[in-house]
Amino acid sequence: MRKLALSDEILESIDKPARYIGHEINAVMKDLSKIDIRFCMCFPDVYEVGMSHLGIMILYDMFNRREDTWCERVYSPWPDLDVIMREKQIPLFAVESQDPIKNFDFLGITLQYEMCYTNVLQVLDLSGIHLMASERGEDEPIVIGGGPCVYNPEPIADFFDIFYIGEGETVYYEMLDTYKRIKAEGGSRHDFLRAASHIEGLYVPSLYEVGYDENGMLSRFEPKGDAPAKIKRQVVTNISDTYYPEKPIVPYIKAVQDRVTLEIQRGCIRGCRFCQAGWIYRPVRERSLEFLKRYAVDMIKNTGYEEINLSSLSSSDYSKLKELLDFLITEMGNRKVNISLPSLRIDAFALDVMGKVQDVKKSSITFAPEGGTQYMRDVINKGLTEEQILTGALDAFKLGWNKVKLYFMLGQPFENDEDVKGIPVLADKIAREYYENIPKATRNGKVAITVSTSFFVPKPFTPFQWAAQIAPEEYLRRKSLLRTTLAEQLNAKSIKYNWHDSDTSILEGLLARGDRRVGAVILEAYKNGALFDAWTDHFEMKRWTDALEKTGIDIDFYTTRERNVDEMLPWDFIDAGISKKFLAREYERSKQALVTLNCRQRCSACGCNEWNTGVCLETRNR
């Protein structure tokens, strides 16, 4: 029997002990005497969240295909265990072997949202790894960051040895080979980091120097020695012939995503101006039908899950969606497996498919107009018209649906009060479609519309990367304006309004576009007790305001200040494929509320065609 890192007494005293025992179905166990490299993959949040992440599953499978490498996992201990581990000085351990993380060669941390940064420090701290990369010794693991947040890694640059910029499938093997070679040659940690900096896509922050001018503006970003000046984003160019897990790990406790995930395509053709994912995963690359059919069946067989989720940024844009769904509806139906289809544009086809795979009476239809007026939707380049929304909703009502979810953002650039008011007005129009067109006799009760707003946070590598973020007070004013306007609507009683917290949005803004100086705030907030900041119940603004005060960092400089397009940005050293000129042009077009066509309609020359893959080949061959 395996020995656990935590005693029975501890496991009996904490919430959900299954988070820490490992040994899930399809988890990989290896013989330590037969491997050279120990890699621990970390999702810095609670187990149930981390286990829902596809990226880790892909990399876990990829690493473990190597005979010389054992990849294991670790997640953030929940606060109840966090306290016990500190008190009893129990080092943080990997769930598979239950061995301390400190014994590993690598700790790879995926950074999916900025509000997890204090959890990164928690993981390092509990592992007994120096928080500052510069203080780490030869026997400490190499700490690597990856994921969407590394498109501006500067606020957390001091805590990491390496950042992997882009998609993980490309150069990790090269990095591991380099590590083995340097270790065999008797090289030091520094020797390895220098060698790693020459692998395309790897950024070693300690090999760069930054400087600021007298106004505190970033003025200098230079490699020390021979490190490359630019880091190139990694893109998988053969998406139907690459790593994908046939046997995803099945947790014992229910994960947030309690299902098999099938990534049907990567990237998005749409170019919504607020959406970082829409830019940093360009160009859109579809996986082949054969690939998807094979993995769908294999993954269901190997996990026993009763649901499969088709994942992508915009499923409706997958060109063979109909064929794929025909196959899945038959194949999964026979196996009593449900199909879940998020991010589907509501139209006749979508409703037909949804009617087949969901219980119409219980499920809802979802629209994400993101802006309340046509002007606003043009500003953000969300190619969704009011007519499409109303027609889609009415078609759904006729088929028996009566629940509608609507997602919007408040505080996007160039938003006016009229646009805020437009949100409840649009919701009301949808309600009217229902009451005016569905005869009482055939109605399935009242229509239930839920409007949710989140506050917009400008992100790097989007056309809004220069934009001013709205101050929290202004956020709240717009939220109130929305509420008052909603109350005035005819069908106000059928419309429910949920909004997102504004404190975390402004911090997210600081962490998303900050520079290296912001690292001190994160460290200080962590020392003040900040942890699980992405969890409303655990977040406390005071820990952060105290940290800002102590470090003397002016948050407005990073959030509410509009940048000049000529300004040096902290993330300029990353070559994401999308040219800065193109983004500036898009920013300009958004000011004029000009729509830019999507990649399938016309190539806008964003720069990503250099990879010669996906939609870029389609448009060129046309």
Next chain:
Amino acid sequence: MTLRIRFAKYGALRFIGHLDVMRYFQKVIRRADLPVRYSQGFTPHQIMTFAHPLSLGVSSDAEYMEVDFTEELSPEEVFERMSARMSEGFSLLSCKRLPDVPEGTRAQSLMSLVTAAEYMVSWKDGYPAPPDEDTLRSAIREFYSKESIVVEKSTKKTTAETDIKPFIYRMYMPGDAFTDPSDPGFTGDKMIKRTFDDGIDNLAHADRFENGRKFFVCVASGSADNIKPGLVTEALCEVLGYEYNKHAFALHRMETYKEEGGSTGKDGADEQNVSKDCSEGEKRSLVPLDF
């Protein structure tokens, strides 16, 4: 076709809760690609029931579930195919086909059959030293011969005084000649080794400790009366003058019982729960659920 399956739960998986155990076995059956029966409706679920939830941290060699299949399969085949898809911490022990019930009737639910459960309670190492064997033996004698044993039994909302004595079927130690009053042929050793001739070792998956001190207790379990073995242990510690700490004891469920003559699924019309006061000299005899 309904199969009643006995399984063990042990090691790290002692920390998986009851609902997760159910979810685990649903996935095992799917991975084994067995023709399980599903309920009707938009979100069909497998027809699968469990006997008696096990508390978190407790190991067991006597967990039971029943699964309905749409096709006739040999119990051996189901046993093999499921076992091949399981992980360390769960092991199937036996698999038996239940007699079919007449058309239109329903078998008594597995849960309502459960009357009692037998546990091994071991002192873990690393806590204050356990009493020596003789002290423990005489304490158990003294404890068990009491007319009543009143303890505070607390639920989520209330704390109430309860006499647990009527709900203790027997208590004994290894090598004990102690006899169960309701079963003249019973001795502790016989129980411990489970001399029923089916190859099941009901202590196979229990944790062992260096100090070796342990006792056995059979308590009322199920929907009518339910006494946790920890409660008995706590009360016994009072007699012993040993400061009770729940973490100092390892619990292992050895058997789960129904009453002799109780339904095996044939004529389960009466599902009512009669309170099973076992102090009245009228103790009904208990048989393991897999009999």
